[in-house]
Every structure is written in C-alpha cells, then in structure tokens.
Amino acid sequence: MKVHILDDWFNTLRGLPCFDLLAGHDVTVWTDHQPDEAILADRLQDADCVVLFRERTKVTRGLLERLPNLRLISQRGAYPHVDVAACTDQGVLLCSNKGADGANHAAAELTFALILAAMRQLPQQMASVKAGNWQMGVGRSLRGRRLGLYGYGRIGRVVADYARAFGMEVVWWSSEAGRARAEADGETVAESRAAFFGSCDVVSLHLRLTSETRGSVTADDLGAMPPRSVLVNTSRAGLIAEGALLHALDAGDLGAAAVDVFDTEPLTDPNDPLLSHPKLIATPHIGFVTEDEFDKQFADIFEQVNAYAAGDPNHMINPSVYAP
Secondary structure (H helix, E strand, O other), X not given: OEEEEOXXXXXXXXXXXXXXXXXXXXXEEOOOOOOOHHHHHHHOOOOOEEEOOOOOOOEOHHHHHOOOOOOEEEEEOOOOOEOHHHHHHOOOEEEEEOOOOOOOHHHHHHHHHHXXXXXXXXXXXXXXXXXXXXXXXXXXXXXXXXXXXXXXXXXXXXXXXXHHHOOOEEEEEOOHHHHHHHHHOOOOEOOXXXXXXXXXXXXXXXXXXXXXXXXXXXXXHHHOOOOOOEEEEOOOHHHEOOOHHHHHHHHOOOOEEEEOOOOOOOOOOOOOOOOOXXXXXXXXXXXXXXXXXXXXXXXXXXXXXXXXXXXXOOOEOOHHHOOO
C-alpha cells in the first residue's frame, strides 16, 4: 500500500522500532504541517492510506473529496478532527484504537512537571538567574496542599499517585458516573462542583474533549477558585469555555495557569493575549511527545494498516464502508 504519514515534525518515526511494521509498504513521511487543503490534497493524490499524527491535521469533507484513491485512515484515540460521515460517504475506512490499554504516562509526567513549574515559579526563576538577577520571588511547596483532578480516568489516576508521593491531598470531580467510580474505588470526591473549584490549590483537567465536555469549565468555575490557585490543562483547550481562562488571569481569579494545549495549534504568535500573559506557563502540546509514547501509539496505528492490508481490518469506526 502507498502509506502517507502526516505531521511527523521532527522525522522521529523512522528511527523507532515500530516503523519496521511498515516494511513492504511504500511509505512517505511528511515532516511539516500543511494547512492549505489544496496543497495537502495534491501531496496525497496517490495515497491508499493516510496515517494521522494525533489531531495535527483536520480531515474534512473537502479534503476527502479531493482524494479518490484513499481507502484507509489509520490513527489512535478519539477523532474529533475527522469528518466520519464524509469518510463513510467517500468509502474511506477510519480505524482508530480508542480503547488502547494503559495510561499515557508521558502526559501524566508533563502534567506534574507543570504543577511543579507553576508552584515553584520555575520558568521565572530560570529566566531571572540567566539574566544575572538571582532569585525573583518565593514559591510554594506541594506537601499539604490540595490537588483537584477533574475527570476520573487513567491519566488522572497516575497524576494522583504522583501527587500523593509529594504529600498532596487529592480530591476529584467528574461526571456523575465518574464520581461514582471514584467513590467505589475509595477516592475522595468533592461535595459539590463549587466546593471542588473553591477549595483546591491546584486544579488539573483530565477529560476527553467531546460535544458534551466542550466548555465544561466555565468563567464562574475559574472565578470560584482561590486567588493564588493554579489551573493546569494538558488535555484539550476546548474543555474551557472560550475566553474564560484569559479573563480569569486578567481578573486575578487565578495565581497562574499552566497549559499544554491551545484553541489554535500550532500557536506561533508571540503576541497572542493568552500565550504572552505573564501568569501563563506554556508548553507546545508535548504531553504525548516522547519517543517511548510515539513507539507505543504508532505500533497500534501501523498494525491497523497491516490488518487492513491483510484483509482483516480492526478498530473500525465506520465498518459499513469495508467490503473485503
């Protein structure tokens, strides 16, 4: 099969063990991001299969209509960036292992790194010492403070383990079903949503972005947080109501925010009001960006390609289009 891989910005995949799974296929790796749909369609004209690098490229109806040879899209996880109905209309099979086993430890590690960075003012202290000014302020310890985790899932539970190792108290909020699972597991669930946001020194978001969870965290939620509290988001920017985080930082509702995700990505404008805010610590969506995590994820993706090529596709999202 002619397999095209999109958005491998640092040409990492060719050097990982998982890449051997594509031996025998005609593979093209694109190492830049191409937002222009016409140019992207021209690149992919001969593709039988397109491999997506998480949500870096949107697959729209317009793009699919320009790709008459495309038969398979292979990726991993949720797919809010893919027009599934258009895939079905165009006869393109989408395969995605949504229920992949195990937590994303890379994302959990980055989450806790951002918590430490915000509470100990690490970016500001580093900038100060490199500028010859020595210390710039006094940070706060984690031991004895309360971490609120919004979303009772695998990543959040790993972050909770890290927090307890640092002596933090952990409290949860989630959907009704999530809160029930947490309580059944012996975890501490806040008495109410207001109590959750109003009592935590740090709140970290760990929800999937769906139509139901979009905008889940409101301006009122952020306004209820203690004035020196920290909001951490390594999940998806869309979980926070549009404009609410910037408003909270401007209004002094939060002491700081530490985020790995933005409404527009890649975000490369240094003058963007949120990105340039002095109370914001930012990383460029690197929660899942480690060699170890890539190898794990793309092994699943490439195995989906091979399963399709062998006439036995798996993890089919729109199986009605597949005719062996």
